[in-house]
Amino acid sequence: MRYPFVVLFLSVLFFYPLASEENLEKDPPQEEPRRTKYFSINPGVTIESVTVDISGRGKNATMTQEGPGKISWMLDVKSADYQITKYFGINLLLHNSNFYLDRQFVSKLPSVDSPSSSTSASDSGSSGSKGSNTNVNQSNRVKDDLDTNIEGTYSMLVPIFYIGNPETMRLGFGLGPARVRMRGNADFQDPGTGIALALANRGNRAEFLNNVSAIQFASGNINPNDDPTLSYLLANLGTGNNLELLGYYFASQGLLRPDLTALSAFSTGRYSAVESMALSSLFRNQVNINANARFAFMFYVETPPFVGLRGRLSFGGPIVKENGYTYEMRTFHIALYMPIEF
Incomplete structure (x- = not known):
């Protein structure tokens, strides 16, 4: 009665290592892609367009910049990615930038329009409704140099929730605090x-x-x-x-x-x-802001890595309330950067 059990025991000891070696040969361990362990510094180049809408005390002014955007250097800092699932994760992004705004959006005066456009506008106003007049006025908003300018810097520390993972395209959104400094004037x-x-x-x-x-x-x-x-x-x-x-x-x-x-x-x-x-x-109204913004947001689309570089398209900005005025910053930037991981 003892011998069958002895034979079975020796068979298990002999064949189990062979089976394990075959499994290792069939399914070799896959190497994990290298990811940021602590944080990354992201130097790069960005094209950024900034607009500041100032409202309060029954007044409003929208400051912007000459041209479609400004090309400048970028140096963002990002924490390591915490992947919740395969396609969802979070990280912490610190974004800094500076700006110089020397144009305002103003309503074009009728005298500036050409005679033909003025005539057509008056004809449409006499034959059309009030709604059509409103649309015409809104379309006449143009950039103009009113001898005003605002310059400053801002820093946003935004927790980002993203869809995707570090090896794919990511769509992210976040809310967080910001530090804003602005100095200059605006014509109300x-x-x-x-x-x-x-x-x-x-x-x-x-x-x-x-x-x-x-x-x-x-x-x-x-x-x-x-x-x-x-x-x-x-x-x-x-x-x-x-x-x-x-x-x-x-x-x-x-x-x-x-x-x-x-x-x-x-x-x-x-x-x-x-x-x-x-x-x-x-x-003109003097602008002198050096305050913490309680609210800042950012939407972005980020490309997967390509030859060590990433691209990012983002929209967002901080909102500051000071001295009875609300300053809403709207930033739009396209960035190309190289993550340096630590």
Whole structure:
């Protein structure tokens, strides 16, 4: 009775290693593709278009840039990918950029249009409905140089949820905080308003400058927490040579430019050239933002790696609320970069 069990036991010991070797030969272990272990630095080149829409206190201005976009260097940082399933995962993206906006979207005045377009517009307005007039007005929004500019930087730290995996094309979306810095000015008013103010109160300089200070308070431009020097000069325009000092201060920030309003103020004989350009700049709203944005978002489509490079098409931006105004940034960029993995 013992011998059959002994034979069976020896057979298992002899044939099991052979079977294991055959299985290893049939199914060799597959090597895992190399992936980011901790984080990656992503240097590259990007074409980026930035628009800032400023609204609040019953006013609105949309700042943009000349041309379709700006070519610049990119240096993003991304965490390692955490793959939840084969086709879903998450990571953390830090995106930084800078911008310079020197154009505004404005409504084209009827006098700028050609006679034929004006005639056709008036004919359509007389025969059509109000809705058609609205569409015509909306189509007349154009980029224009109003002697305004805004420059700054932003950084977004966005947790990204993506569809795909590191070896395929990925579609991602994320929400997170941002840090925004902006400095410059924007024109909220009709150009004729500045000229009228510059020509008003010819006989009383101090009273006129006090009225300008009051306008600055009402516009939210005087905020000691953001810029105490600017706030002091704006609050005391009628005292001493503060208007001239304000002009030099604006010049140091690149905000002093001659225009029709400055020429009108200079023609009164009560203001020097520097003071006239300072007044002209005051008829635009000053922008001085250095704040954390509570909300920033990003959509992107990312290509799979090709010869060590990746491509990304993204849309998003932060939203900042400061001094009664809301600043909505809209960024669109196309990037080509090389991940350096750690």
